[in-house]
Amino acid sequence: MNFLFAWRYFKAKKSTNVINIISWISIVAIAVGSAALILVLSVFNGFEGLVKSMYGDFYSDLRVSATQGKYIQPTASQLKQLHQIKSVKNFSLTVEEKALVVNGDYQSIVYLKGVDSNYYEVVSIKKNIIDNGEYSLGTKDSPSVVLGGGIANAIGADPLSTDPLTVFFPNRNANDFSNLQNATYSFDIHEAGIFRIQEDFDNKYAFTNIGFVRYMADIPENSYTAIDIKINSEENVSGAQKQVASIFGQHYKVQTRFQQNQSLFSVMQMEKWIIYIILSIILVIAAFNMVGALTMLILEKRKDIAVLKALGAHNGFIQKIFLNEGFLLAGIGGIAGMLIAFLICYAQQKYHLIKLEGGSFVVDYYPVTMRIADFLMVTATIFIVAVLASWIPARKAAVKDFSLKGNE
Known part of the structure; x- marks a missing residue:
């Protein structure tokens, strides 16, 4: 009324x-x-x-890394338990090191990320390859690299070129750093492709196979920088995070994509x-x-x-x-x-x-x-x-x- x-x-x-x-x-x-x-x-x-x-094309749904220090040493049992989690679609073991990439008179410091064969199924780098390049990482003895677009522009790299790039890694066992040859390891590497996702990534990262980075940086076989994990559905991320955390314990941190970029x-x-x-x-x-x-x-x-x-x-x-x-x-x-x-x-x-x-x-x-x-x-x-x-x-x-x- x-x-x-x-x-x-x-x-x-x-x-x-x-x-x-x-x-x-x-x-x-x-x-x-x-x-x-x-x-x-x-x-x-x-x-x-x-x-x-x-x-989301660069960061994985979940990322396992060390709470202290740089490297993690997951056991075979932990990796087996991770594989058995139903909500986990796939995971990839990665190592990451700073390196110097040189192309003739041009050079650029990059974060070279060595990844295994599962990585392209965990993170969508492959779909962001531009021009005539391809997602190819090569092998330990014959490596290929996928460069960020900003890095490629800085050093004038071209996937169609037959001239290789040169990658320099620091020699951790060197005593005399004034001598460049003794202070670094170098290796010729073929450029397979260029990716463009976002400027922060394009100017910073490059990808190659994990065996090459491990060999050049003297990283032990059981040491990794992180484990990147792909989840079946976004609704399962929270539950999967708890399960993964229970497997690896308190010495590891398990972060969602949001937590990796919380700021x-x-x-x-x-x-x-x-x-x-x-x-x-x-x-x-x-x-x-x-x-x-x-x-x-x-x-x-x-x-x-x-x-x-x-x-x-x-x-x-x-x-x-x-x-x-x-x-x-x-x-x-x-x-x-x-x-x-x-x-x-x-x-x-x-x-x-x-x-x-x-x-x-x-x-x-x-x-x-x-x-x-x-x-x-x-x-x-x-x-x-x-x-x-x-x-x-x-x-x-x-x-x-x-x-x-x-x-x-």
Whole structure:
């Protein structure tokens, strides 16, 4: 019943036109605020998904490494137990060392990652090979290397060239580091391909077979830098992490892809929440308009309030009428804003209307990803704003004595 009164008050023509104007201003402000929230959150979701996909092509679902020191020494029994975990699709043993790659007069320091034959099934490096290259790591005696795009540009490398590159490793047993020949080991290596994923990786990493890196860096047979693990489904990562941790014990750390890049993803989440709080201020401003609109409506309907009370309406009934009036203003604005945002996001997803400036991005348009959780969060925010804006005017309308005699 009280909602019917609120709906009638909303539709009815007011004696003072300014009440209608303020009411519609508050509706438009809420619509703009809710649309802005959905749009910005969807863009953040899009960029977050884009970054995760790029990092997902380089980092494994789970990574086992040492809590102290650089190398791990997994036993045959531990590797067998790891293989028996149902949610583990595959895993790869890796070693990583710094090396100097030289091509004629050009050189670059790289993180040379030696991987086994399972690696391409664990991490999606293979699909990011560009131009005429291929994912080929060679053998211990005849190694090949896959370079990051930034490294390849720095040293002028070309997979089609027949001239080999030279890789230098430090000699850990050398006593005289002033003599370059004694202080380093060198080996000619063929460039098989170039990968491009993300600038941080492209300028830093190169891949070859694990046997070559182990031999050149004098790494013992049972020592590894890490174990990269592929999980069957993202939903199983948390459970698999616990199982893997129970196998390797406290001297090993088992990290998810998020934990391997915790600072990056934490900053992205923080930025998203800060923008959400800032844009919510628009809804707070709209709340002031709602307070004004409801206050003026109460003054206009004071005779109606007096009649209702004379007929036996209690204060709670009166209060609910104007609370519902506030919910109507906020609800109409919120639904309109979210509908507008949905249509804009859908158009951006389908037609890529808004482009990114410059040509150095992975995509040339703003990525957007709509999530039901964002719509629910914005709805909850609008509800809270409506309650806060309507409560005081509605309460005053309920407790104030509007006598029929005083309104005649």
